[in-house]
Amino acid sequence: MKVIISPAKSLEFKKHIPYETYSKPEFLNCAEYLIEELKELSKEEIGNLMNISYKLSEINFYRYKSWNKNLHEGTRQAIYAFDGDVYKGLNSYDFNKSEIDFAQNNLRILSGLYGVLRPLDLIKPYRLEMGIKLENDKGNNLYKYWEYRLTNYINNDLKEDKEKILLNLASKEYSKVLNRGYMDKDIKIISPVFKEYKNNNYKIVAIYAKKARGLMAQYIIKNKINKLEEIKEFNLEGYAFREDMSTEETIVFTRG
Template sequence: MLLLLSPAKTLDYESPLPAPVFAAATEPLFADQASALIAVLRRKSVRQVAALMDLSPALAELNVARYAAWQLQADATNSRPALLAFAGDVYDGLQAATLGADDLAWAQQHLVMLSGLYGALRPLDLLQPYRLEMGTALKTRRGKDLYAWWGDRIAAHLNERQAKEVSPVVLNLASIEYARAARRKALRARVVDCVFEEVRPDGSARIISFFAKKARGMMARHAIARRATRPEDVLDFAAAGYAFDAAASAPERLVFRRRAET
C-alpha cells in the first residue's frame, strides 16, 4: 500500500538534522522534469510570479531568487530530505523529525509526497527550496497548467511501484488539489480516501481544513508506525480524539470523527 500526501508551502531549512539522514538521502525521480519547469519559471519577472501564484511582492521576490538558485544536482549544501524540509499543518501532525531510522526506511518505500515541481517525492529525496502549487496555471509546452504538464506521469510512477502487488491500494491523505494530479482513472490501484470531520453539538459533521490537514499528517505517522499494508490497518487511528466512524464510511472512504472544539 502507498500513502499519498500533499507537500507544504512552509519550508524548514534551519532545524538541525542528524548526519545519517543525509547519508541515506536520494535523488528526486523527476529531477529532469523539475529542471524543465524551473527553466519556464526563470523567464518570469517578480511581478509575473506574484500574479501567477497570488503572492505578495516579497514572497514573489523570494521565490524568483529560489528559482535562480535551483540546481539540477542537489546536495547537502542546497537541499534537505523532503520529509524534513516540508513544514506546515500536515507536517506538524506527522512530526517527521522524531521518526526513527527504521521508520524513515519504511516510509521511503510507502510514502509519496505529491509536488507541483517534483511530481512525486519519496521522504528522503533531496528537496531544494521552491514554491509551485499543483493548481498553478503555469503554461508550458504540454498545456495550460501543471495537471497538463504531469499528465499520466505520476499515475504511471505509482503503477510501476505497485506492479508486483496483486491487489494494489493507495491510501489518499492528499488534498483534492494534489490528489487530482494522480489521475485515478489511470491507476491500477484501488484508491481509499481518509476523511477527518468535526462533530458539532447538533450532531452535524464537517471538515475544517486546519484540523483535517494536521490529522492527515498524524494518520501518515500512524500508518508508518503500524507498517500498514491495508486500509484496515489504520482503522484503530485515535490521535487527537479521532475515531473511525463505520456508519459514515464506505469501502473507498474512511471517515474519522471527533467532537468539535468549542
C-alpha cells in the first residue's frame, strides 16, 4: 500500500530538523524544465498565472530566478518543509527513526513542481500548484505535463506490494493528475472522507478534513499499517469508521 497526500502552500525552512538523512527527488530534471519556463515570466505574469498578490509574486519571482539543482544549498526534506493543515495533522517532527523509514517507503507527496516527493527528498522553497495552467512541452497545464510520468511512477511504486492499494489522502486538485487509464488494473484506489456532525447532518468541513488527512497518514505511519482493514480502525481526535456510509472506493469517517 502507498499513501498520497498534497503539498502545502505554507512552508517552514527554519525549524530544527530531527534527522539529517535525505534523498533526491525522482523528477529533479523535470522540475528544472518547469523552473526555466517560470523564469521567463515577469512578476506581473506570475501574479496573473497564480492569482496571487504582488508581494507573493515578487517572492516567487526571485525564488525561480535563484533556483538550481544544487541539493546542498537552501534545501530541506519535504516532510519538514511543508507546513499546512495536513502537515499539522501529520506531525512529522514527532516521528522516530523507524517511523521516518516507514514513511519514506510508503508516503508520497504529489507536487506541481517536483511531480512526486518521498518524505526525505530535498526541496527548495517554491509555489506551483498542480492546477496552474502553465504552458509546457506536453500541453497548456501541469496535468498534461505530469499525468503519464506520475501514473507510471505509482504503477512501479506498487509493483512489489502484496496489497496493491493507493490510499488517496490528497486533494482533488492533486489526485486527479493520476490517470486511471494508464494505471495497472490490479491497483485499487481508496479515498477516505472525513465528516463532521453539524446541524443534524454529517458534512465535510474543509479545514477539519485537511487536518484529518494528515492525522490518518500519521496513524498509518506510527502503526506501520499496510492493510486496508487496519485503516478502518483509525480513531484519532474522535473519528470513527462508518461502514454504513462507505462504498468500495470511499471509506467514510465521522465525528461529533
